[in-house]
Amino acid sequence: MDQAEKLRQLMNLKKANNDNKFRVLTVTSGKGGVGKTNFVINLAAILQKRGFRVAILDADFGMANVDILYGVKSKYSVYHLLYEEKNIEEIMVTTKDNIKIIPGGSGIKELGQLNDEKREKLLSEFSKLQNIDILLVDTGAGLSNVVLNFVEVADDVIIVTNAEPTALTDAYGLIKVIIKSNIKANLNVVINRVKSITEAKDTFEKLSRTVESFLDYKLKYLGYISEDSKVGQAVREQNPYVIAYPKSEATLCLQKISSVILGETIENKNNSIKDYLGKLLRKMGR
Secondary structure, three states: OOOHHHHHHHHHHHHHHHHHHOEEEEEEEOOOOHHHHHHHHHHHHHHHHHHEEEEEEEEEOOOOOHHHOOOOOOOHHHHHHHHHOHHHHHOEEOOOOEEEEEEOOHHHHHHHOHHHHHHHHHHHHHOOOOOEEEEEEEOOOOOOOOHHHHHHHOOOOEEEOOOOOOHHHHHHHHHHHHHHHHOOOOOEEEEEOOOOOOOOOOOHHEEEEHHHHEEEEEEOEEEEEEOOOOHHHHHHHHHOOHHHHHOOOOOOOOOHHHHEEEEEOOOOOOOOHHHHHHHHHHOOOO
């Protein structure tokens, strides 16, 4: 395939997904330490490189670190927007690659207890963010009502895990709660830090078979990311590895994953970031 044909396919893919309007991808995990946040910032960077306007909502109020991994500093968060008269432009930071980061901080766990005035302010401020194609939500790890709320209102959910037995057990536990809670979610799995494609497939099959047998649900496999020393090096440099090391094995893996994500035809639950936030607030306020 020549370069011109590849470019035409990419532009057609972008157009098809732009026709799907605004899209929310919630990324979560059963336990901490599996590389979820690093996956988020690199997926954001690769989607931005492919022509999409991307924002990240750092919804991990306990261990929020999206900004740190990107090498940018956020002074404020959603909490300051709600209670200290800051606006969305003041709390949001933009990376050198033009990715918007919205730090949630302790404001995330406050969302379910907002009065009408605070809810309206939040909706009003977020409605200013019109130029976003894809919102990536980085949740806290593990099980909580907050995580389940973010899962429920997403267009797609990506569960990041690895081959360790504890990671798989916790991923299964998260999936079980989602399904048993009757949450209608499009659940996708990424296997991180694998030594080979065989290990990745075997790990997914082990999880998939268990979920299908006991929960009667079929997971979708998005792909895997290889164990790669460039990933740790990029973290130390506070730069996404897809930018710092575009030819690394991990970058090639993530390129394939992003193609699968963009190639999927889904029925979007959300029409805009304001619409998404309104649904999230209603869920949290139940």
